[in-house]
Amino acid sequence: MATLTQPMPASDEPRRPNIASADVQLPSVRDYEQVDREIIATLHPTVAWFIGLGVAVFFLVTGIAAWMYQIYTGLGVAGYNPPVMWGVYIITFVFWIGIGHAGTLISAILYLFRAGFRTTIYRCSEAMTVFAVMTAALFPILHLGRPWKFFWLIPYPNWRYLWPQFKSPLVWDVFAILTYFTISSTFLYIGLIPDIAVLRDREKISPIRKRIFSILALGWRNSDREWRHFARAYLFLAAFSTPLVLSVHSVVSFDFAMALTPGWHTTIFPPYFVAGAIFSGLGMVFTIIIPLRKWWGLQHYVTLNHLDAAAKLCLFTSLVVGSAYMTEWFVAWYSGNQVEKDFFANRLWGQWWWSSVILYTCNMVLPLSLFWQKLRRSPAWLFILSIFINIGMWFERFVIVVPSLSHEFEPWQWTSYSPTWVDYAILAGSFGWFSMWFLLFIKQLPVLAIAEVKEIIPPRLRRGHQHGIGPSGRHLDYEPDTPGEFA
Amino acid sequence: MRGVLGAFRELDAAVSAIEALKERKLGEVRVFTPTPRHELEHALDPGPSPVRRFTLIGGLAGATFGYWIAIWVSDYWPLVVGGKAIASWVPYTIFGFEVMVLVGGLSTVVGLLISARVPRLTMMVGYDPRFSHGDYGIWVECPPEKASDAEVLLREHGAVEVRRER
Numbered sequence: 001m002a003t004l005t006q007p008m009p010a011s012d013e014p015r016r017p018n019i020a021s022a023d024v025q026l027p028s029v030r031d032y033e034q035v036d037r038e039i040i041a042t043l044h045p046t047v048a049w050f051i052g053l054g055v056a057v058f059f060l061v062t063g064i065a066a067w068m069y070q071i072y073t074g075l076g077v078a079g080y081n082p083p084v085m086w087g088v089y090i091i092t093f094v095f096w097i098g099i100g101h102a103g104t105l106i107s108a109i110l111y112l113f114r115a116g117f118r119t120t121i122y123r124c125s126e127a128m129t130v131f132a133v134m135t136a137a138l139f140p141i142l143h144l145g146r147p148w149k150f151f152w153l154i155p156y157p158n159w160r161y162l163w164p165q166f167k168s169p170l171v172w173d174v175f176a177i178l179t180y181f182t183i184s185s186t187f188l189y190i191g192l193i194p195d196i197a198v199l200r201d202r203e204k205i206s207p208i209r210k211r212i213f214s215i216l217a218l219g220w221r222n223s224d225r226e227w228r229h230f231a232r233a234y235l236f237l238a239a240f241s242t243p244l245v246l247s248v249h250s251v252v253s254f255d256f257a258m259a260l261t262p263g264w265h266t267t268i269f270p271p272y273f274v275a276g277a278i279f280s281g282l283g284m285v286f287t288i289i290i291p292l293r294k295w296w297g298l299q300h301y302v303t304l305n306h307l308d309a310a311a312k313l314c315l316f317t318s319l320v321v322g323s324a325y326m327t328e329w330f331v332a333w334y335s336g337n338q339v340e341k342d343f344f345a346n347r348l349w350g351q352w353w354w355s356s357v358i359l360y361t362c363n364m365v366l367p368l369s370l371f372w373q374k375l376r377r378s379p380a381w382l383f384i385l386s387i388f389i390n391i392g393m394w395f396e397r398f399v400i401v402v403p404s405l406s407h408e409f410e411p412w413q414w415t416s417y418s419p420t421w422v423d424y425a426i427l428a429g430s431f432g433w434f435s436m437w438f439l440l441f442i443k444q445l446p447v448l449a450i451a452e453v454k455e456i457i458p459p460r461l462r463r464g465h466q467h468g469i470g471p472s473g474r475h476l477d478y479e480p481d482t483p484g485e486f487a
Numbered sequence: 488m489r490g491v492l493g494a495f496r497e498l499d500a501a502v503s504a505i506e507a508l509k510e511r512k513l514g515e516v517r518v519f520t521p522t523p524r525h526e527l528e529h530a531l532d533p534g535p536s537p538v539r540r541f542t543l544i545g546g547l548a549g550a551t552f553g554y555w556i557a558i559w560v561s562d563y564w565p566l567v568v569g570g571k572a573i574a575s576w577v578p579y580t581i582f583g584f585e586v587m588v589l590v591g592g593l594s595t596v597v598g599l600l601i602s603a604r605v606p607r608l609t610m611m612v613g614y615d616p617r618f619s620h621g622d623y624g625i626w627v628e629c630p631p632e633k634a635s636d637a638e639v640l641l642r643e644h645g646a647v648e649v650r651r652e653r
Contacts, residue, residue, distance in 0.1 A: 032621035163560040201616035219607030227523040232536040233599035454522035459498035
């Protein structure tokens with residue numbers, strides 16, 4: 001195996017060293033067999049995996065217990081203090097929806113733009129998207145006083161033939177999120193089919209697993225006809241998913257922007273929410289992918305070039321989000337609306353000043369470090385930064401929800417809000433729920449896309465050349481392996 | 488279904504075999520490859536995929552249904568607000584768009600399944616697990632009198648294994 005470090009290009013090459021492109025890809029991955037062997041090896045459970053699953057289930061059970069207590073006792077245990085009737089649950093709902101955005105961005109938008117660095121991180125991001133949306137979808141139900149009536153939002157008539165109000169942002173949410181979940185899950189599964197076929201063909205030990213893989217692979221045979229239609233279908237799904245990414249968080253932002261509440265009623269919310277969602281999702285991608293590449297020794301698949309390129313995207317979205325924060329301030333000042341101006345002054349100098357400081361520090365100041373290439377190529381820093389981004393993005397939603405509701409138009413309405421242990425337990429439970437699904441996924445299905453990784457490995461050719469890596473990190477041609485090995 | 492299967496370890500060998508088979512017109516050629524390669528696609532020169540028609544029809548049907556359901560419900564039980572339209576197309580564009588994506592996406596998948604002829608209950612003759620691993624397979628569907636020629640041709644172009652199947 002060649003070196004794991006990323007070779008820098010020769011000085012006479014015009015290409016910049018940190019651009020992941022079509023021909024500077026995975027210099028340490030030699031052939032298709034190595035791809036199968038190393039990626040399938042990640043499916044074997046380890047002690048660390050069992051410990052992680054145990055911790056996730058513990059948090060999940062804690063959250064379930066808190067929810068049971070809330071159902072038994074009433075929604076008052078959740079710390080709501082009128083008029084602050086949206087709290088941790090809605091904050092966490094928007095947080096998880098945001099996390100779910102990077103997956104489809106990486107898998108669909110970067111696919112359309114032919115961005116090479118997506119190949120080794122998109123499967124992980126897609127799975128993250130599906131599980132994040134599954135987590136987010138719980139929170140509107142948790143937020144209901146009578147959660148068993150949640151189906152009233154589903155668009156079908158009740159016993160009096162009354163339909164939901166189609167002009168309500170909550171109904172828009174139902175359509176947007178159900179569509180997003182369905183299309184994201186479909187996109188994930190369609191992309192998995194060729195890889196499941198590989199698992200089916202490689203499974204030698206468990207006939208039950210082989211049978212399950214056979215069913216899930218739908219009889220996939222890797223024929224040219226299948227690949228041809230697969231490529232078209234994948235392209236069209238990506239084309240559908242791209243505007244969907246932009247629409248879903250725009251619709252979520254309408255939950256706020258359609259209200260007349262100070263700090264919410266602004267037209268900047270849709271792009272602001274979309275940029276924030278992509279930013280937070282990229283943060284979570286780093287949180288997940290960096291430990292995985294370390295534990296499984298996949299540094300030669302998820303290379304520093306890939307992390308570097310993703311970090312640039314993260315930096316860009318951070319700048320967009322930062323501009324949105326500044327624009328909010330400008331609009332409040334320029335509008336001449338006294339209530340809006342007072343509200344924004346309260347956001348920075350009122351009782352919630354500390355949440356604004358966390359928000360601006362984590363989302364605007366710390367990501368500026370990514371202007372330095374050295375930090376973009378440091379997995380340790382990217383991981384630490386990603387934790388700050390996750391915290392910062394949760395507090396962004398806190399700053400949107402709580403200060404607005406606790407500081408509306410009339411001073412007699414002004415109040416405070418303090419989350420209770422039930423809020424915190426359910427918040428922790430959501431992380432347990434998400435982690436449990438993700439951990440189960442990575443032990444059953446490949447977290448790197450086997451077929452797509454093979455696509456960027458140079459194929460074996462008859463022309464006899466010594467295998468090796470050139471000074472630029474490009475592959476030299478392969479020598480043929482021993483003829484008849486499989487014959 | 489009768490024919491000859493050749494297994495190739497090298498991509499350029501498989502491409503040259505496909506070109507020779509097409510030139511000699513020995514039978515319908517089907518290729519198995521662990522990952523899509525443009526070299527193979529150029530050699531096979533297939534027509535455009537019909538999946539796009541499913542996508543177009545599904546997308547148009549979804550957009551129509553999304554607008555229709557919102558407008559129909561508004562007219563079915565009008566919520567009259569002075570000066571405001573009962574059916575407002577601006578917010579209903581959200582339903583038109585979301586349902587377009589939903590139905591269009593799902594019909595794309597249906598198009599894929601129909602066009603690629605999956606799911607299938609049994610593996611077709613000619614398939615070998617090595618074709619999901621690293622090798623390329625060429626299946627030539629031909630009558631027995633042409634099978635010998637196909638075998639010779641596949642071996643000449645570097646097949647590591649050639650066998651007849653039925």
